[in-house]
Amino acid sequence: MDAAPLYRQLATHYRQAIAAGALAPGDRMPSVRALMARHGVSLSTALQTCRHLESQGLLEARPRSGYFVRPPRRATLAPVEEPHPSLPDPAQYIGIHQRVSAILARGQARPDALNLAVACGAPSLYPAAALQQAAMRVLRHQPELFGRPVPFNGTPAFRAALAQQALAARMTLGADDIIVTHGCVEALNLALRAVAQPGDVVAVESPTFYGLLQILENLGLRALEIPTSPQTGISLEALDLAADAYANIKAVVVVPNLQNPLGAIMPDAHKARLAAWAEARSIALIEDDTYAALGNDDTPLPALKAFDTSGNVIHCASLHKTLAPGMRLGWIAPGKWRPRVEMLKYAQSRPNEALSQLAVAEFMTSGGFERHLRRLRAQLREQRERMGEAVAAYFPAGTRLNVPPGGFGLWIELPGKLSSERVFDAALEDCIRVSPGVMFANSGRFDHYLRLSCGSPWSRELDQAIRRLAALVERLATS
Amino acid sequence: MDAAPLYRQLATHYRQAIAAGALAPGDRMPSVRALMARHGVSLSTALQTCRHLESQGLLEARPRSGYFVRPPRRATLAPVEEPHPSLPDPAQYIGIHQRVSAILARGQARPDALNLAVACGAPSLYPAAALQQAAMRVLRHQPELFGRPVPFNGTPAFRAALAQQALAARMTLGADDIIVTHGCVEALNLALRAVAQPGDVVAVESPTFYGLLQILENLGLRALEIPTSPQTGISLEALDLAADAYANIKAVVVVPNLQNPLGAIMPDAHKARLAAWAEARSIALIEDDTYAALGNDDTPLPALKAFDTSGNVIHCASLHKTLAPGMRLGWIAPGKWRPRVEMLKYAQSRPNEALSQLAVAEFMTSGGFERHLRRLRAQLREQRERMGEAVAAYFPAGTRLNVPPGGFGLWIELPGKLSSERVFDAALEDCIRVSPGVMFANSGRFDHYLRLSCGSPWSRELDQAIRRLAALVERLATS
Known part of the structure; x- marks a missing residue:
């Protein structure tokens, strides 16, 4: 009789099956019930077998789905190289x-x-059904919604809910400081149109997401690509060199939290330095903070706007990555450019429809969002x-x-x-x-x-x- | 005994009440039932009384509401003066x-x-409840709607319904020729950005709606205000003079049907001439056709786009005046500028949310819209x-x-x-x-x-x- 406990013998059997490829990464492990039937073991032994394989990194548990085979762990690859904080290419x-x-x-x-x-x-990954229910409740309570003009700058309930959310990212905003937009893309368009004219120079992270580059191209703006670290985001040294070389930089656009495509998070000290630097140079600071809620840590990542003392930071964000890809809900907190952004938004597309805003406001205030x-x-x-x-x-x-x-x-x-x-x-x-x-x-x-x-x-x-x-x-x- | 029939006596009584102001314009006339009770007359006499007063222009019948006192008819005022087709002010x-x-x-x-x-x-005036019901049906059938990315350029169902509607205004458009926008305002922004750069000259009707003037201001475009007739719309003679004086007009923007604020309708012959003229001069022709469905006649007014033979007309329109002020549904049929407008729309705000589009598509195909x-x-x-x-x-x-x-x-x-x-x-x-x-x-x-x-x-x-x-x-x- 084998000296090892039964669950260990079974675990060895399945480890060999995984090594041989009979069970491949991503395959479902036989269920606990199936193990009991197939090997004539107790519930406790079947469970112990799976947990043992999980502790060895061979299986992973997925809520309500059972155990699955994990890919083999190997040596990790070297990280992507850090950039040199050099003077960027010409604008x-x-x-x-x-x-x-x-x-x-x-x-x-x-x-x-x-x-x-x-x-x-x-x-x-998204709570579409809960949002659908929220939207249907809104429609039942406000059957005349589609017959009434939409509120200027966004619905008060949604803007208030956003102001609440902003507090968690250490921004002190009133509902009136926020203008609802068609996604973060429209917010960035408005921010750039508010602070720059065609031909002006704007500093951006390099690499950055192509959506931003397309916006710059379509607005006729010139870009200065600033070296950006996969760990700590835009190089403040390179930015400083760039500002010395180019007297006419009108704005810096950054994704401070979980930059796209690098995934960098700017340390808080960098955020503070950047906010102060931009203010001192009279360069508008535009942040796209769409991904902040998607970090590993449940503690929210502070926005650049949290370090703004003079209204020089324009905060742009949206919900289609974090909550609802099928809604086009973004917003902008334009700081000292609010009158100009309000005008541009009104002249560009008028206020957003109300329904999605009201449904999300309800979802946010109910705690469902968190x-x-x-x-x-x-x-x-x-x-x-x-x-x-x-x-x-x-x-x-x-x-x-x-x-x-x-x-x-x-x-x-x-x-x-x-x-x-x-x-x-x-x-x-x-x-x-x-x-x-x-x-x-x-x-x-x-x-x-x-x-x-x-x-x-x-x-x-x-x-x-x-x-x-x-x-x-x-x-x-x-x- | 009075020689006049009873209904005439009663009518005289009420005519005097109206003349004395006891019944003022807009007041409800006592109901037929009330007249019967009050004056002890038959249903037929009460009805005859009201119809007689109506035939004299003193009352008006409103469906399902009864009779109301009309304001007194007086001589109509002279119409607003026609403009001279003169050279406009400098751009x-x-x-x-x-x-x-x-x-x-x-x-x-x-x-x-x-x-x-x-x-x-x-x-x-709007069928908000029917649209609410349509939206709720869409949500019930597509509970995952908010979790899925929105379709590029608009939902196929809505674009197909718009193409059907366009046929009635004599435009031959495929669903692919149409891009859904955030209202007509965004459509006009995209049209102007597609054909003109800041500093360029654009000819507009004078007077025109301030929304258009604000768009021009925000895009840094210069305007040539072209005299416009309250009866027949923009003066083609003045436009011709302007084009001779300004070699660099990039676009003409007109509201061909029920112009805002004049209410003018361009005769079809003018529309045809204008389309041919703009094409011959290589000047883009942008129409805002938001009001076409609101004429006295049930026969749809043809769009300028109906007279376009080369893709030189950009058709912009929306539904918030005709169907749903609470939806921000507009669209653009950009003709030969389609690739550029698609790019600008994508870079400016991405595609619209799907729900309103789907609800309206259902409403349109069910015949409810007509x-x-x-x-x-x-x-x-x-x-x-x-x-x-x-x-x-x-x-x-x-x-x-x-x-x-x-x-x-x-x-x-x-x-x-x-x-x-x-x-x-x-x-x-x-x-x-x-x-x-x-x-x-x-x-x-x-x-x-x-x-x-x-x-x-x-x-x-x-x-x-x-x-x-x-x-x-x-x-x-x-x-």
């Missing part, structure tokens, strides 16, 4: 839209492809870690990887300066859609990087996709 | 926002005032005529008036070049809010005009307000 007009939209169009032409390109969560965010943070952390482990396990040597402390994406430096657009094309052929680094800077400095979205629950399909992507990267890198 | 940057927003703010600070300023119908429009047209016609009669009855000599064949407003020329802003201030003091002509042109050419909204059902309160407004105009004109 230049952005000419990225054609490139970006061609890439987006090629991706959209393959709706069958596994989408690792979008910086957003899968629909299952509960949802706690779940979402845990789920995203899990998804980032699983994908990070898979990339580390499968990608060839020379790959560098950042698994950031929050948000939707991994930022990957390809080995041997491999062209990300070649990887994009080859992956799309293989039914996998990624975001090539070429989309994230006008300069071409990140052409050999990839952004991979971790927005979907981990699965065998994802594991296999990362494996195929890795094989493809290896083939292209050595060909 | 100029617009500086109207401050003036307009100060006037709007003064008005909004008096929420108790009777609002004759807004170019929109009262909530009771039924609603027939009712709305009849109601607005009634309201315009009642207010027109009251203005004609009460305003002092020298007033000129247009009661247009559709839409929301009356355009009134004040006697003796009286300042409309003085009238605005005095009226607001007296709890009546109007739109002074000073808001409708950069040039100041319409400072002695008023726009009065006929968006609300006629009532005794409205009759009294017009009477007070008239007294106030008379006092100011002679002081």
Whole structure:
């Protein structure tokens, strides 16, 4: 008779099955009930078996779904390199839209492809049903809603709920300081139009999300790409050099928390320094704080606006990454530019419709939003870690990887300066859609990087996709 | 015994009551049942009495509400003067926002005032409950709607329904030719940004709605104000003179059907000439066709786009005047500028939320929209005529008036070049809010005009307000 307890013997059996590939990463482990029936063991032994394998890192428990096989842990990849705080390239007009939209169009032409390109969560991550219920309650209570003009600057209830949320990120805002917009994209448009004219120079993080570059291009603004750390965000030293070289910088645009695509979080000390620096130089500071609620920690990350003492910081954010991709709810707290932003918003698109605002206000004040965010943070952390482990396990040597402390994406430096657009094309052929680094800077400095979205629950399909992507990267890198 | 039939005797009695003011315009006539009880007459006599008074223009029947006292008919006022097709003033940057927003703010600070300023119908004119029901059906059928990203350029169902509607206005558009926007205001922003750069010259109607002037101001465009007829719209002769004088006109913006504030409808022959002229001159033609469905006639008015043979006409429109003030649903059919407008829309605000689009698509395909429009047209016609009669009855000599064949407003020329802003201030003091002509042109050419909204059902309160407004105009004109 075997000396080891029964659960250990069973665990060894399943460890071997995993090692042999009979159970692959992402597969569901037989249920406790199935183990009891198959091996004639007690409930307690079956449970102990699973817990033991979990403690060894071979299985993971998913709430209400049972145990699943985890990818093998291997040595982690080296992090993406830190930039030098050098003088940036000359300010230049952005000419990225054609490139970006061609890439987006090629991706959209393959709706069958596994989408690792979008910086957003899968629909299952969002409380759509609760919001639907809230919207139906609003409609039942206000049957005349669609017949009445929409409130100027947004509904009072939603703006009050946002002001409450802002407090958690250490911003002291009244409801009247907030203007509701069509997503963060409209907020950024308004902020830039408020402080800059066509031809003006705006400093941005490099790399940054292509949405911002497209906005700059469409507004006829010139961009100064400032080196940005995957750990601590925009380089304050490089920004200082840039401001000495360019007397006419009108604004700095940053994503202070969980920067896209790097996932960097600016330390609070950097935020304070940046706010003071911008004020002293009379340069408007525009923040896109869309991702702040998606960090690993339940303690909210302070906004740049929290360090604003003079109204010089324009705070922009939205809810379609954190709460509802199907709503286009963003907002702007324009500080001292409020009259001008109000005018621009009115002349550009008039106030937003009320229904989504009212439904979300109800969801926020009921506490549903906080509960949802706690779940979402845990789920995203899990998804980032699983994908990070898979990339580390499968990608060839020379790959560098950042698994950031929050948000939707991994930022990957390809080995041997491999062209990300070649990887994009080859992956799309293989039914996998990624975001090539070429989309994230006008300069071409990140052409050999990839952004991979971790927005979907981990699965065998994802594991296999990362494996195929890795094989493809290896083939292209050595060909 | 009186020789006249009983119903005539009763009619005389009530005619005297009306003449003496015991029954004032807008008052409800005692019901048929009340007449029977009060005077001991038969149903047929009571009915004959009311019909006789109606045939004499003293009463009006309102469906399901009974008979009401009409304002006295007097000689109609002379129409507002036709402009000379002269060379316009030099192109100029617009500086109207401050003036307009100060006037709007003064008005909004008096929420108790009777609002004759807004170019929109009262909530009771719109089928809010039916749209609420449609929205709730959409939410029940698509409970995950808020969790899914919104469709690019708008939902297919709504765009298809709009393409169907466009057919009625003689435009041949596919669903793909249409991009859904945040109201007509965003559509106009996109159209202007697509065809003009800051500093460029754009020809506009004069007078025109201040929303357009604010857009031009905010985009840094210069305006050429083209004389516009209250009957036939923009002067094609003046436009031709302007194009000879200015080689660099980038666009002409017109409201071809029920122009705001004039109520003019361009004859089809003018529309055809203008479309051909703009194409031959390579000047983009932008139309705001928001009011087309609100004419007296149930036959739809053709859009300018119906006369477009080369994609040179950009069609902009919306539903918040015709269907739902509480939705911000507009659209643009950008013709040959479609790729550029798609890019600008994406970079400016991303696609619209889906819910309103889906609800309206259902309402449109069910036939509810057409039924609603027939009712709305009849109601607005009634309201315009009642207010027109009251203005004609009460305003002092020298007033000129247009009661247009559709839409929301009356355009009134004040006697003796009286300042409309003085009238605005005095009226607001007296709890009546109007739109002074000073808001409708950069040039100041319409400072002695008023726009009065006929968006609300006629009532005794409205009759009294017009009477007070008239007294106030008379006092100011002679002081």
